[in-house]
Amino acid sequence: MKKGDFILIGSILAVAAVSLLVYRYMGSVAAQWAVVTVDGQEYGRYPLDEDQEILIQGAAGGTNLLVIKDGYADVTDASCPDKLCVHQHKIRDNGETIVCLPNKVVVTAVNSGRPALDGVVR
Amino acid sequence: MNGKVAKYGMLVALAFILSWVEALIPFGNLGIPGIKIGLANLVVFAAIYLCGPWGALLISLVRIVLSGLAFNGMFYMIYSLAGGMLSLGVMLLCRKCRYFSKIGVSVAGGISHNIGQICVAALTLGSSSVFYYFPVLLIAGTVSGAVIGCVGGIVLEKLPRGIIGG
Numbered sequence: 202m203k204k205g206d207f208i209l210i211g212s213i214l215a216v217a218a219v220s221l222l223v224y225r226y227m228g229s230v231a232a233q234w235a236v237v238t239v240d241g242q243e244y245g246r247y248p249l250d251e252d253q254e255i256l257i258q259g260a261a262g263g264t265n266l267l268v269i270k271d272g273y274a275d276v277t278d279a280s281c282p283d284k285l286c287v288h289q290h291k292i293r294d295n296g297e298t299i300v301c302l303p304n305k306v307v308v309t310a311v312n313s314g315r316p317a318l319d320g321v322v323r
Numbered sequence: 324m325n326g327k328v329a330k331y332g333m334l335v336a337l338a339f340i341l342s343w344v345e346a347l348i349p350f351g352n353l354g355i356p357g358i359k360i361g362l363a364n365l366v367v368f369a370a371i372y373l374c375g376p377w378g379a380l381l382i383s384l385v386r387i388v389l390s391g392l393a394f395n396g397m398f399y400m401i402y403s404l405a406g407g408m409l410s411l412g413v414m415l416l417c418r419k420c421r422y423f424s425k426i427g428v429s430v431a432g433g434i435s436h437n438i439g440q441i442c443v444a445a446l447t448l449g450s451s452s453v454f455y456y457f458p459v460l461l462i463a464g465t466v467s468g469a470v471i472g473c474v475g476g477i478v479l480e481k482l483p484r485g486i487i488g489g
Contacts, residue, residue, distance in 0.1 A: 206427035210465060213434055217461040224458065241449020282396065285356045298455040300356055300448065303398055307450045 224296060232295045232310035235274035237267065240305040249274060249293065249310070259304025267308060274308055276301065331378065335385050338366035342390035355456060357440055358463045361433065361471060363390065367411060368429055368475045373482075376415050383407050401447075402440045409439035425479070426472035433468020434461055 237244040240260045247255060247269055255267040265286060266278040275291035276299050286301035292310045299308040341362035350358050363386055370379040387407050391400030414432035417423050423431065437460040444453045 202426055203422065203424045205422035206424050206430070209423065209427050210430055210469070213430070213461055213465050217458040217465075220458040220461075224455070238448075238450050238452075288353070289356065296452075296455060298452045300444070300453055300456075302356070302402075302444060302447070305448050307448055307452050309450075309452045309455075 263304035346394040410436035429472025430468035434464035
């Protein structure tokens with residue numbers, strides 16, 4: 202191994218560690234909403250303190266079953282073949298995400314109930 | 324020419340088999356999308372040293388199309404393509420600058436594979452929230468890149484020159 206290898210691996214791991222820490226800091230708050238987007242458009246916004254089941258109509262006719270229970274949001278069933286979204290862990294903390302690539306469905310736990318803003322200029 | 328055809332054919336077959344082995348392992352159960360060893364990248368990595376940039380590109384493309392059709396489905400081909408091409412490009416650059424050993428080259432390839440895929444995911448989903456998985460995928464890319472680099476380095480050393488001569 203050359204010196205460059207150590208610098209490369211060291212800096213990648215440092216970047217990963219810092220972003221994990223930032224996420225942990227951001228995510229330490231339990232979120233209030235599960236925001237669902239399909240193909241980049243907001244599909245719905247559901248309170249996490251209300252147990253419910255939502256059948257999401259994804260892109261290209263696919264469906265995902267979103268279950269909200271005990272403050273957690275979880276995708277428990279899907280029409281896609283690989284079921285990666287079903288295997289992903291249930292989410293509760295701010296910023297946590299469940300993704301279904303084939304149906305273009307993203308479920309994100311969000312802290313604020315206001316419509317998502319791209320940014321605020323003061 | 325004949326030797327070249329045989330060599331490329333063998334490497335494509337090897338990559339195809341490794342893709343199949345990889346498809347048998349249920350990484351989905353980990354709960355994090357996109358984590359894999361990338362066994363087939365071992366062949367692409369070796370091809371960089373055995374066949375040069377164009378040979379490696381050819382083998383990588385054929386491998387992606389074949390395994391896309393056979394195992395992963397057409398839908399994931401664009402992800403493999405984005406990851407595979409970015410990773411190959413980065414590995415070629417890293418090899419060229421001579422600042423890294425084989426392990427460094429492979430680690431750079433591993434993380435750029437994941438970065439390429441996460442960028443395509445963000446584009447097709449129209450959502451940046453997939454970057455939530457970015458740190459974990461960076462670590463996964465580093466580990467799998469290091470493994471591929473170590474194994475690839477050993478394989479390249481042990482290969483008799485006569486069989487698959489450069």
